[in-house]
Amino acid sequence: MKDVNLIRNICIIAHIDHGKTTLVDRILELTKSVDPRQMHEQFLDQMDIERERGITIKAQPVKILYQYKEKEYEINIIDTPGHVDFSYEVSRSMAACEGAILLVDASQGVEAQTVAHTYLAIENDLDLVAAVNKIDLPNANVDETCNEIIDLIGIDSSDILKVSAKTGQGVENILNAIIEKVKPPKGDVKKPLKALIFDAKYDKYRGVIVYVRIFDGSVKKGDEILVMSTGDKYEVIETGIFTPLMKPTEELGPGEVGYIIAGIKEVGHAKVGDTITNAAFPSDSPLPGYKEIKPMVYASMFSGLPEYYEELKKSLEKLKLNDWALFFEPTHSPALGFGFRCGFLGLLHMDIVRERLEREYEIAVILTAPNVEYKILLSNGNEMFVNDPAKFPDEDEIQKIYEPFVKLSIITPSDYVGDIFTNLQNERRANLLHTENAGKNRVIMYFKVPLAEIITDFFDRLKAISHGYASMDYEFLGYEESDVVKISILINKEPVDALSTIVHKSKAYIVAKKLVDKLSELIPRHQFEIPIQAKAYGRIIARADIKALRKDVLAKCYGGDVTRKMKLLEKQKEGKKKLREIGQVSIPQEAFLAVLRIDEEKH
Numbered sequence: 001m002k003d004v005n006l007i008r009n010i011c012i013i014a015h016i017d018h019g020k021t022t023l024v025d026r027i028l029e030l031t032k033s034v035d036p037r038q039m040h041e042q043f044l045d046q047m048d049i050e051r052e053r054g055i056t057i058k059a060q061p062v063k064i065l066y067q068y069k070e071k072e073y074e075i076n077i078i079d080t081p082g083h084v085d086f087s088y089e090v091s092r093s094m095a096a097c098e099g100a101i102l103l104v105d106a107s108q109g110v111e112a113q114t115v116a117h118t119y120l121a122i123e124n125d126l127d128l129v130a131a132v133n134k135i136d137l138p139n140a141n142v143d144e145t146c147n148e149i150i151d152l153i154g155i156d157s158s159d160i161l162k163v164s165a166k167t168g169q170g171v172e173n174i175l176n177a178i179i180e181k182v183k184p185p186k187g188d189v190k191k192p193l194k195a196l197i198f199d200a201k202y203d204k205y206r207g208v209i210v211y212v213r214i215f216d217g218s219v220k221k222g223d224e225i226l227v228m229s230t231g232d233k234y235e236v237i238e239t240g241i242f243t244p245l246m247k248p249t250e251e252l253g254p255g256e257v258g259y260i261i262a263g264i265k266e267v268g269h270a271k272v273g274d275t276i277t278n279a280a281f282p283s284d285s286p287l288p289g290y291k292e293i294k295p296m297v298y299a300s301m302f303s304g305l306p307e308y309y310e311e312l313k314k315s316l317e318k319l320k321l322n323d324w325a326l327f328f329e330p331t332h333s334p335a336l337g338f339g340f341r342c343g344f345l346g347l348l349h350m351d352i353v354r355e356r357l358e359r360e361y362e363i364a365v366i367l368t369a370p371n372v373e374y375k376i377l378l379s380n381g382n383e384m385f386v387n388d389p390a391k392f393p394d395e396d397e398i399q400k401i402y403e404p405f406v407k408l409s410i411i412t413p414s415d416y417v418g419d420i421f422t423n424l425q426n427e428r429r430a431n432l433l434h435t436e437n438a439g440k441n442r443v444i445m446y447f448k449v450p451l452a453e454i455i456t457d458f459f460d461r462l463k464a465i466s467h468g469y470a471s472m473d474y475e476f477l478g479y480e481e482s483d484v485v486k487i488s489i490l491i492n493k494e495p496v497d498a499l500s501t502i503v504h505k506s507k508a509y510i511v512a513k514k515l516v517d518k519l520s521e522l523i524p525r526h527q528f529e530i531p532i533q534a535k536a537y538g539r540i541i542a543r544a545d546i547k548a549l550r551k552d553v554l555a556k557c558y559g560g561d562v563t564r565k566m567k568l569l570e571k572q573k574e575g576k577k578k579l580r581e582i583g584q585v586s587i588p589q590e591a592f593l594a595v596l597r598i599d600e601e602k603h
């Protein structure tokens, strides 16, 4: 078994696009860890979508061997995702390490997420190796970036490495610093097995491959293991390491990072953050920090046509094997037919699921407007959680409504502070908590804001306001009482659940008016006049009428503004034309997407 003093386990803290994957590529080359013929750019980003979007979604570890002062060290690098939706995975990757490389793009500076993750690393007692990347760029602002790092972690400027992951300049210094500055892991091979699950991947042929960091004890083929949060037991079929390709080993011991295959059927049975121990000699306590992760954003997904329902269901089931955070359950909407109510970690996660469905399973879906989960105190004293506007109880049954709040942090050049403040404070019910300087001419602003206000278009707005310079991160704070109200839509006096939406009181009238107007444009004329009404507070708050049909206008009724989302449905063409009959009114599916667009236009 490897001497723990010759092991270093590290992760990389970097904002999206700051060059983490490129750095790992260079390290693999430098240490000749990958056969040059197999080496291709962004070796670690294995999923197609990751490569195309250039973002890391799944953490992929790699073990390299490095000669330093006549000793051979084993360095395990855990490549972590940088996006806010996947923060929990980042925090678990950190728990598997003793050190972290803090990598900052010299042309961008320290971003909000980097700050959040750096503090997380400090909390986890990780030793930091700070590096400024992309020093080869003409617009690299190396000194400025160094100052921002000094502000962040208070280290000496001489301790900040300057590298170019692209050209390889300075990369060796990073490896040396890892050996010198990061402490080796501790662990006792005689103690019962304690292995932290920091990721899991589903493989068609082999079932779930669990990525682990061993803290105490050891694990080998034939051992019976126990997943501590569920109590489930499995027999180990194989253990191994990442080279980065998977390579079987006899066993895994203290300090090591590797994988276990044990006939686990889906990733949900071996969740990130959980502890694996030996079934015969179990550890008495799991590793700290495990928490059940709950989705933050919900939306319904429909296939458009009933024929595609089964296919959608099967595809979601397959996706779930590999995406432990994806939640879904069957739902039915009189308007859109059978579908699924889905829960996601955030909007990016939602987008990735949609895209994977389209790309890997070739199934286009209609997604309804995303919303958060509300907590409702009923008049009878009971409490319930509701994430589907259609399932909101009647107003007279509600005593109080609570909605989730987050602490939002934004790093921005000081020029945009005013506009960001105005947008958040005036339009999104946010409260500025405080501001701090984050280097020269840059400010970090902290807000308390309802999650619902930032899940639709906020990120895009922030980018627009700041010309792409501001970055954000958020953490969940808790539920607070709130004045939100459900707007129900009645078409020809019939309520249409799929069109209902939850909004804050201050926007109820505006949104209601926009909704009825939009629907009156999208729904074709009929032989009779159709009233479209928006109802809230037990009364009608907005109304528009569709006039009865004159003979010559039918032809114009379909077309409409075909959105990007509808274009994606090209494959299911028939579905596009299909109209739903509700209270004798035929409603095109486009109309159901109107809610989504109104939501985007709220601000």
Ligand SMILES: Nc1nc2c(ncn2[C@@H]2O[C@H](COP(=O)(O)OP(=O)(O)OP(=O)(O)O)[C@@H](O)[C@H]2O)c(=O)[nH]1
Pocket: 014, 015, 016, 017, 018, 019, 020, 021, 022, 023, 054, 055, 056, 081, 082, 133, 134, 135, 136, 137, 163, 164, 165, 166, 167
């Ligand atoms: N000029 C220059 N470009 C770099 C350097 N390092 C990375 N890049 C480029 O920056 C872009 C982003 O790099 P990635 O390595 O994909 O970034 P990442 O941090 O892994 O991004 P995520 O996986 O999304 O977190 C790519 O186009 C790289 O070629 C560098 O040192 N110099």
